[in-house]
Amino acid sequence: MASPSTTAPWPAFRAFAQCFIPETSRATAPEWRALEDVVRRALEARPPRVRRQVVLFVRLIDLAARARYRHGFAALDHARATALLEGFAASRLLLLRRGVWGLRTLVMLGWYTDHSVCEVLGYRASAAGWEARR
Amino acid sequence: MKLVRCAVAIVGSGAGGGTVAAALAPLVSHGKRVLVLERGPRFREEDFTGRERDMAPALYADEGGFLTADGTMTLAFARGYGGSTIVYTGTSLIAPRRVIEGWRVPGLDHADLERRSREFMEANGVHLLPPVLLNENNNLFAAGAAAAGFHAEQFPLNLRGCRGSSLCNLGCPNAAKQGTNRVQLPQAERLGVEVVTRALVTRLVEKRLLVTVSARPAGAKGADPEWEPGEYEIEADTIVLAGGVMGTLPLLLASGLPGLPRPTGAGFTCHPAHILVAEHSRAITNDVGHPKSFFVDRAEAEGYVLETCMYFPFVTAKNLTGFGAGHSAFMQAFPRLQMILVLACDKAIPDNRITVDRHGEPVAHYRFTEGVIESMVRATRAATRIFFAAGAIRVHAPSADPPLLEAIDAARIDQRIDARHFRTGTISISAAHLMGGARMGRDASDSVTDHRGRVHGRPWLRVADASLFPDSLEINPYLTIMALADRVAEGVTEDLTR
Numbered sequence: 001m002a003s004p005s006t007t008a009p010w011p012a013f014r015a016f017a018q019c020f021i022p023e024t025s026r027a028t029a030p031e032w033r034a035l036e037d038v039v040r041r042a043l044e045a046r047p048p049r050v051r052r053q054v055v056l057f058v059r060l061i062d063l064a065a066r067a068r069y070r071h072g073f074a075a076l077d078h079a080r081a082t083a084l085l086e087g088f089a090a091s092r093l094l095l096l097r098r099g100v101w102g103l104r105t106l107v108m109l110g111w112y113t114d115h116s117v118c119e120v121l122g123y124r125a126s127a128a129g130w131e132a133r134r
Numbered sequence: 135m136k137l138v139r140c141a142v143a144i145v146g147s148g149a150g151g152g153t154v155a156a157a158l159a160p161l162v163s164h165g166k167r168v169l170v171l172e173r174g175p176r177f178r179e180e181d182f183t184g185r186e187r188d189m190a191p192a193l194y195a196d197e198g199g200f201l202t203a204d205g206t207m208t209l210a211f212a213r214g215y216g217g218s219t220i221v222y223t224g225t226s227l228i229a230p231r232r233v234i235e236g237w238r239v240p241g242l243d244h245a246d247l248e249r250r251s252r253e254f255m256e257a258n259g260v261h262l263l264p265p266v267l268l269n270e271n272n273n274l275f276a277a278g279a280a281a282a283g284f285h286a287e288q289f290p291l292n293l294r295g296c297r298g299s300s301l302c303n304l305g306c307p308n309a310a311k312q313g314t315n316r317v318q319l320p321q322a323e324r325l326g327v328e329v330v331t332r333a334l335v336t337r338l339v340e341k342r343l344l345v346t347v348s349a350r351p352a353g354a355k356g357a358d359p360e361w362e363p364g365e366y367e368i369e370a371d372t373i374v375l376a377g378g379v380m381g382t383l384p385l386l387l388a389s390g391l392p393g394l395p396r397p398t399g400a401g402f403t404c405h406p407a408h409i410l411v412a413e414h415s416r417a418i419t420n421d422v423g424h425p426k427s428f429f430v431d432r433a434e435a436e437g438y439v440l441e442t443c444m445y446f447p448f449v450t451a452k453n454l455t456g457f458g459a460g461h462s463a464f465m466q467a468f469p470r471l472q473m474i475l476v477l478a479c480d481k482a483i484p485d486n487r488i489t490v491d492r493h494g495e496p497v498a499h500y501r502f503t504e505g506v507i508e509s510m511v512r513a514t515r516a517a518t519r520i521f522f523a524a525g526a527i528r529v530h531a532p533s534a535d536p537p538l539l540e541a542i543d544a545a546r547i548d549q550r551i552d553a554r555h556f557r558t559g560t561i562s563i564s565a566a567h568l569m570g571g572a573r574m575g576r577d578a579s580d581s582v583t584d585h586r587g588r589v590h591g592r593p594w595l596r597v598a599d600a601s602l603f604p605d606s607l608e609i610n611p612y613l614t615i616m617a618l619a620d621r622v623a624e625g626v627t628e629d630l631t632r
Contacts, residue, residue, distance in 0.1 A: 020457040038187065042197060047495065050201070082458060089456070089560060097559030098205045104457045105199070105562075112448040112465070113187035122469040123447050125421040127184055127307035129298030130267070133422050 010058050012074040013039070019082045020104040021111050035110035042109055054106070057099035061088065135365045141166035141630055143343055143370035145335050145385065146173075148217020149615040150599035150622075151376030152314025153254075155322035155329070157623030162326035166630060169368065170322070171333040171345060173381065174213030175356025177220070177315075182307040186446040189304040192355040193221055195380065198449075198564075202500045206558035207406060209498060210566040211380050214356070215331055216315025218378065218566070222612060223302040223426040224292040224311045225441075226260040228252070229607060229614040232434065237604045239574045241585035242621075250617035258292035258312040267298060269423030271472050274414075275442045276428050278524025284516065286428045289441075298423040300444055332359035333366075335377075336494075338389040341594050343368040372626050374587075376598040376619065379488060379568035380496050383601055386572065388494035395578035395590050399489055401482035402498060403606040404565035406506060409445060409453040410474045410517045412526035417469040420444050426475075430516070433479045433608040437505065438513035440520070443475040453562045455532045464530060472526060474517040477567075478509040479608040488571045502558060511553045518547050532561040567611050572601035586625035587618065593629070598622040 013036065017024045027035065043051050061084065065073040069080055076084065089100040111117055126132050142158055144151045147170050155170045162168055174193075183189060190197040198210040212221045228251045234244040254260075279286035292312040299307055309316060323329055330347065337344040349363040350356060375382040383399050425444040432438050445453070447468065454461050464471075480486075480503070489497045514533050521529045522544040529539045535555040543550055575581020578590040581604070587596040598619040600611050607614055 020461075022459055022462055041191070045191065046196060085457070094204070094206070094559045097557065101559055101562070102205070105452050108451040109197070109448055112451045113185075113190075113446075115185065115187075118447050121447055121465060122417075123421055125184065125300045125446070127182075127297070127299050127301070129296075129300070129308070129422055131297065133419070 010055070012058065012062060012072065015074045015076070015081055016103060017107045017111070018078065019085050020107045024111060031114070034114060035107075038110040038113060039106050042106060054102065057103065060099070061085070064088075135367050138169070138366055138368045139167070140169045140368065140370050142168045142372045142374060142626060143368050144168070144170045144374045144376055145343070146217055146375070146377035146381055146599065147215055147314060147319055147329060148376065148378060148599070149219050149314060149612040150378070150619040151374070152216065152219065152318040152322070153616045153619035154374050154376060154598050154623045154626070155327050156318035157620055158626060159322040159325035159327050161627065161630060168327045169370075170319070170327060170329040171335055171343070171368075172215055172217075172329060172331045173334050173377070174215065174331065175350065175354070176215040176329075176331040177305065177356050179309060181355040182305040184299060184301040184304055184307045186304060186448050188355070193305055200380070200498075202498045204500075206502070206563065207500055208562070208564045209380065209404065209568060210564055211378055211568060215319060215329065216313045219313025219612060220305050220315055221303050222313070222566075222610070223424070224313070225289045225426055225610045226255055226258065226292050226613050227290065227609045230433075230609065233605075233608050237574070239585050239604060240576050242574065246621070247614065247617045250620045251613045254613060254616045255290065255292070258317055259294045260290045260292045262288050262290055263293070263296070263424055263427060267296070267423060268427050269298070269420060270418035271420040271425070271444050272423070272427035272442045274418065274472050274524040275474060275520060278520035279428070279430055281523035282519040284430045284520060286430050288428055289426055291424060293424070296424055300421050300423060300425050302425060304446070328360070330360050331357070333361070335385055338373065338385055338391065341370055341373065343370070343373060372594050372596065372629060374596045374598050374622060374626065378599050379571055379601050380498070382597055382599055383488040383571045384490050384494060384496040387488070388490045393591060395582045397573060397580065398582050399571050400484045400487045401570040401573055401604065402486045402488050402500065403480045403482045403569045403603070404500070405477040405567040405606065406480060406502065406510065406563050406565050407475055407477040408510070408532060408561060408563050409443060409450070410476055410514060410521070410529065410531060411450065411454060411464065412472045412521035412529040413464065413467045414470045414472060414525060415527050418472060420469070420471060420473070431609070432513070432516065436512050437479045437509035438516070439477045439479065439608070440513060440517050441475040441477065443473050445473065454530055455537050455560055455562070460538070472521060472524065474520065476510060476513040476517055478506045478513065479606050480506045482570050482573075482605045507553050507556050511551060511556060515547050515551050518551060567600070567607070569600040569603040569607060569611060570605070572597045573604040574602050575604060585621070587622035588625060596622050596626065
């Protein structure tokens with residue numbers, strides 16, 4: 001897997017992210033970098049077997065996009081990309097359902113652990129607990 | 135390789151290891167060296183930031199997302215001084231009599247466990263939070279349960295000076311939760327027990343452990359290790375394995391000890407769980423206050439337990455099924471969300487087991503039986519009734535298709551939530567109560583240890599963690615682990631002072 005420090009873990013990463021979390025389409029460059037760094041670190045910390053599975057699954061989605069729409073996944077419009085992922089997620093094959101689940105979980109890990117995203121959601125937990133609210 | 139000799143080496147410092155360390159500490163004054171070897175670091179107070187992005191990788195194996203062999207469930211277990219007691223919510227329940235009697239372990243009786251559990255409740259400051267400290271996420275559960283015909287009980291909690299950060303599962307930032315990192319380990323260290331952190335035990339041989347102590351990586355949380363980084367061989371009269379299911383069993387299995395009891399690794403249970411989320415029409419206090427104050431125990435009658443819970447944005451997002459605009463809309467309702475944790479009481483079956491791969495790393499094999507799926511579906515229906523009875527306007531139920539139920543669906547809960555919609559690979563199921571695999575019992579034909587955790591055929595080797603459970607406990611396990619570990623320590627003391 002490509003893992004340069006300033007680019008996405010794989011070329012279609014941002015296309016996946018925008019399907020899973022529409023708000024990421026408005027992410028700034030630093031926000032993308034932060035998201036991708038978290039995903040990259042998470043993958044690096046996983047066993048090699050899991051990393052291989054993620055890479056293979058991403059390739060599989062890309063192949064499916066080419067077979068169905070004659071374009072790679074990153075070149076699909078939002079509706080087609082989403083339809084393709086939803087098809088995988090609803091598959092009778094556990095392997096495909098699990099793949100989408102894993103991919104979206106990685107993206108969510110990168111996005112929803114960002115402090116500014118949490119603030120926008122209205123999540124305000126802090127060590128000060130009740131004192132901060134009364 | 136440096137050689138270290140001691141009377142007792144304890145592997146792991148959580149509910150089991152910490153308890154054994156404290157119980158054996160008086161032996162130090164009689165010239166017995168007692169060591170605790172902990173794989174994770176000793177966190178400093180300033181390390182507990184409460185931020186999911188910082189804390190999950192620092193505390194949990196695979197950030198809390200350790201996958202079972204078929205990838206359909208994640209297991210959460212922590213590594214550090216205090217083990218998983220750093221990250222639990224401190225719920226302190228005594229094992230039900232019917233469960234302990236159902237275990238049928240010769241020599242183990244409920245009254246003894248109850249007595250020891252009560253002593254630990256006292257030592258750990260267990261009490262009920264006063265109503266003024268209960269948030270709406272919890273109070274709505276209690277009110278909804280009462281209105282829907284369920285009996286909600288308040289959790290006794292082991293807290294001292296809780297400020298209501300709601301961050302228990304990321305390590306209390308206020309040192310309020312009384313895990314072994316706050317009570318038993320400091321007590322043991324004051325009496326001379328040595329705790330060595332960042333100490334990974336790589337192999338167990340006859341009365342010996344091979345250990346690698348690692349330096350603190352640059353920028354990592356936690357203190358430097360107490361010993362110089364390097365390779366150690368530890369020779370001990372007694373070795374106590376207390377690294378939890380995902381520590382003890384891989385070590386036992388990967389070390390290649392000849393003649394291990396046949397059931398080693400088998401009978402893994404874990405209370406598979408998922409989080410249900412409901413939306414109210416107004417903001418409620420949910421991310422402040424202790425997250426887990428009430429529960430509904432339907433274990434005996436229907437095979438499930440419901441608990442209040444409140445998780446952080448990523449864990450919440452992960453637990454909502456699907457993706458895209460609908461998922462995002464639910465996340466954006468965060469201040470209006472109420473949450474309930476659904477736990478199934480799974481039975482130990484031989485096929486659900488821990489093995490090791492060729493690198494000696496743990497592999498958890500787990501299959502959802504029809505019984506477990508039915509329990510989770512019943513639990514989801516019950517939780518949905520409680521949500522609507524509490525005034526929720528919509529409920530996200532993963533085993534419904536589509537998963538979103540509006541208030542108008544309240545009359546059709548049984549039809550909407552059904553086992554045929556329980557599809558692994560789309561529902562986020564996780565477990566934090568990892569149990570079994572080194573079950574207590576009569577002899578090596580039916581179990582791995584005796585009732586005091588002594589491995590059959592190896593009088594120098596004991597187990598003191600939840601691996602000992604012959605079956606699901608059906609409640610939060612830490613107090614029972616402590617009670618069992620105390621019995622193990624008693625056996626060690628008798629051995630060493632005989």
